Amino acid sequence: MVEQKEDVVNDTGLALFRQENFDHNQSSKMNSQQIELYKQIQSFSLDQPNAQLSFSQRLARDNGWSLGYTQRVIEEYKKFIFLAVVAGHSVTPSDQVDQVWHLHLSYTRSYWQEFCPKVLQTPLHHEPTRGGSSEQL
Numbered sequence: 001m002v003e004q005k006e007d008v009v010n011d012t013g014l015a016l017f018r019q020e021n022f023d024h025n026q027s028s029k030m031n032s033q034q035i036e037l038y039k040q041i042q043s044f045s046l047d048q049p050n051a052q053l054s055f056s057q058r059l060a061r062d063n064g065w066s067l068g069y070t071q072r073v074i075e076e077y078k079k080f081i082f083l084a085v086v087a088g089h090s091v092t093p094s095d096q097v098d099q100v101w102h103l104h105l106s107y108t109r110s111y112w113q114e115f116c117p118k119v120l121q122t123p124l125h126h127e128p129t130r131g132g133s134s135e136q137l
Contacts, residue, residue: 034086040119041078046104055110059103063096074100085120092129101126 047054060070077100080093093101104111105126116123
């Protein structure tokens with residue numbers, strides 16, 4: 001069954017990403033490389049040790065979120081990043097996940113020198129949408 005333009009929402013009520021032409025039957029199983037990638041992404045810490053204001057604290061402060069909510073959004077960011085790498089088509093993050101991605105991009109050494117080459121093993125650029133009616137909610 002192919003769905004058209006549906007927000008994927010997890011059990012916390014966060015919209016993970018905008019899903020387009022996602023075939024549940026084809027994507028229900030991960031291969032061993034995808035499983036390893038997922039584990040690597042999940043184990044990557046956005047918080048640097050000994051930082052006076054950690055990534056999570058800054059994200060919470062900047063968005064007016066509780067630390068608990070912030071941790072859930074970071075978990076969804078990591079799931080989104082996995083999907084962005086393996087989906088084979090463009091995926092669009094929720095506003096919350098996009099806030100994590102924007103902040104992560106501003107931590108350039110973490111994102112471009114650690115996360116992309118060592119965890120994802122590929123660059124993952126944040127491209128703006130092109131707009132228009134095909135990208136409306």
